[in-house]
Amino acid sequence: MKALWDRSDFVLLRTLFLSTSLRNQYKYCKDRRKRKKIRGAIVGMALLYAMLIGYSFATCIGYGLAGLIDAVPVTCALTICSLAFIMAFFRSNGYLFNFKEYDMLMSLPFEPGKVAACRFLFLYGRLLPWFLSIVLASMVGYGMYAKPSVLVYPLWILLSLLLPVIPMLAAAFLGFLITRASVGFKKKNLIQTILTFAFVFFCFTIRFFLEMLFKDEQVGETMENFSNAMSGAAQFYPPAGWFADVILRYNWLELLLLAGTSILLFALVFAFVGKSYRQINSAMKSHAKARHAGLEVGRQRSVVAAVAYKEWRRMSGSTTYMVNCGIGLLLAVVIGILSCIIGFDKIVALVTNNAPFDPAILYPAIPLICYFVVGMLATTACSPSLEGKNYWIVQSLPIETKVLYQGKMLFNLCLTVPFMLFAILCICVSARVPLVDTLLYLVLGAVLCAFSTAWGCVCGIRHMRLDWENEVEVIKQGAATAIYLLPNMFAVMGLTVLVVFLGTKMDHRLLALAQVLVVLLLALLSYHRVLVLTAKPESQKKKRS
Amino acid sequence: MGKQVMLSIEHYSKSYGEGTKAAEDVSICVECGDIYGFIGHNGAGKSTTIRAVVGVLDFSEGEIYIDGHSVKDEPMACKRVTAYIPDNPDLYENLTGIQYLDFVADVFGISTEEREERIRQYAGLFEITDSLGDLISSYSHGMKQKVAIIAALIHEPKLLVLDEPFVGLDPKAAYTLKEIMHEMCGQGTAIFFSTHVLDVAEKLCNKVAIIKQGKIIASGTMEELTEGHSLEETFLEETFFEKKTKDGGGL
Secondary structure, eight states: OOOSSOHHHHHHHHHHHHHTOHHHHHHHOOOHHHHHHHHHHHHHHHHHHHHHHHHHHHHHHHHHHTTOGGGHHHHHHHHHHHHHHHHHHHHHHHHTBSOTTHHHHHTSSOOHHHHHHHHHHHHHHHHHHHHHHHHHHHHHHHHHHHOOOTTHHHHHHHHHHHTTHHHHHHHHHHHHHHHHHHTTSTTHHHHHHHHHHHHHHHHHHHHHHHHHHHHTTOOOSSHHHHHHHHHHHHHHSHHHHHHHHHHHHOOHHHHHHHHHHHHHHHHHHHHHHHHHHHHHHHHHHOOOOOTTOOOOOOOOOOHHHHHHHHHHHHHHTOHHHHHHHHHHHHHHHHHHHHHHHHOHHHHHHHHTTSOSSOGGGGGGGHHHHHHHHHTSSOHHHHHHHHTGGGHHHHHHSSSOHHHHHHHHHHHHHHHHHHHHHHHHHHHHHHHTOOHHHHHHHHHHHHHHHHHHHHHHHHHHHHTOOOOOSSTHHHHTSOHHHHHHHHHHHHHHHHHHHHHHHHHTTSOHHHHHHHHHHHHHHHHHHHHHHHHHHHHHHHHHHHHHO | OOOOEEEEEEEEEEEETTTEEEEEEEEEEEETTOEEEEEEOTTSSHHHHHHHHTTSSOOOEEEEEETTEETTTOHHHHHHTEEEEOSSOOOOTTSBHHHHHHHHHHHTTOOHHHHHHHHHHHHHHTTOGGGTTSBGGGSOHHHHHHHHHHHHHTTOOSEEEEESTTTTOOHHHHHHHHHHHHHHHHTTOEEEEEESOHHHHHHHOSEEEEEETTEEEEEEEHHHHHTTSOHHHHHHIIIIIOOOOOOSSOO
């Protein structure tokens, strides 16, 4: 009988971790600039972990002060499980399939199922520090208020290691099924992207129905209501309930149940995945070639348009890129269509739990609400890094660096402006916003897209990383993406509140005009920064000469 | 009595989507001690066949046997005796050269003494001993190719499969590799490699197969195939004018 896990599998797993270890890179790298970048990456990561720990700890304190400390274990478990599922689902293509060193690994004596299992454990190991930041901060907060037995702490840590396994396996298996379904088609990337989008929207719908379900059981507008909802959600997802039961009631059986289910599912999933792992990767790595196909020459474009078109081909050829940058755009379409069908006022009532206020006070924030989804991730933030090892192609072309980035920015504008205008227009029509206000909001929407494009480009250029192994590293985990996404998201949330507040004090048109001017100024400043950043090498050349 | 067959490709076919065939009814037999050249135009199906041989690419039609084991049914037994050097080696860029070689040696269970001796020997021959402590990301294409070659030789394979092995190698390294191939062939190792460099194939190989649009159009010993002409003349004649229509078992 084959061993479930043998020495060479440990060797592979250890090597996978070593090959992405910042410590290893820092130790052996002789390039001072690279070492500086590694130090920067470590500091950046430490800050993000600190933020996550602080946020989780503050949440626990809130629960403790509200006298709901017993809800912490199940809330923590559900948070970890949701995060694990989402993070693993969006990383399955790239980590589990379609990775760069597939040929090298598969030519070595590893069984396909075990390569898949090692890649899964590698992903688990890479995500674990994020989960542990939340779990350990919650554990400390829980310990401070609940004063549990000392036994709870090792149990909490042990269970935290097991907790992400089941949702990650479910996400990996779904990713596998989507990939498996798409490989039979000629345009497999497109099919994979469509299936992924379909699944994401299915998850949104499920979440919406679950929320509706819990709303029926509401007893009041208090945090206790949230606590009840969490307990209810744990019934739908038993592993979260098992975790809470072990912590609160020392239920050893449920500890064994969680461990046993995780191990059993792991073995089952990878026994199944292993059977068609080689077939899937073969299909993903192979490109059908149409022999005797006619020559189709593209029409002549300007340099900027040619770069923009190249960006479109790059994006449409990658499921990861398409899903991450496209999800916000699709959400904008959904918001727009829903506004037209059920009305903006009803959506507001639904989202705010029928809070007693006039939806008209939200009108000045319509462009910002749309920007929250459309500007979620600008392609310009990750596209400079996505050039990767092919950067030499654009570098060797007789085009100025600024033209290259103008092309990238043009692509992002072409991509985001239509979706932004569509969503704003749909909401304004549905809410019967006056024509002049609507026009101002449309202008503001376009200017916000310009700002997002230019600011994304600044982040992309400043934090460009070309030596990636897997594009997930720059699309999801890149410094440029994080620096663009997080402040942008928090700033929009803050600005929305500010604009709604100011809208109650001043004329909406004046407010919109003021916003247009401020955002335009920021967009111009960001664009100027792009020009400065792209002009740098030229000025250095002049200095040298 | 004939030599032991190390690699036997029997009626192998591979198609992509909508029935486009990348390889069609390919049959090749490589015996111990053979240096078998696999030549063809770009996109003829060389790499597709090679990737199926080393167990990277899935295939449904035909069979491939290595040392008597089926690649489909006993992939591990096949991989343990095979080494593969791809045309563009994707190594772990953030490992040092020596860390990567240690990884491969660990996978094949090579003892510390043996691996040290072999790494010293081959790294010395390829003149990269001093660079093995650097990250692979800092290597040139040729250096990566050298590391991939050392990794392939570290477990003394019975079958060495190389895809365009001379691309990116400096003349000295190319010469060293040819010498190593000769030496291994003398020790009974079977070598199967694809190349565009016909002069190299002519000087190095005792057997050759020519593939065109996924089909073997000629194969056999060098003497049988060239019939006193140069390999270049034979190749051009076969691929451009299609005068000969032989496949499988030679002329």
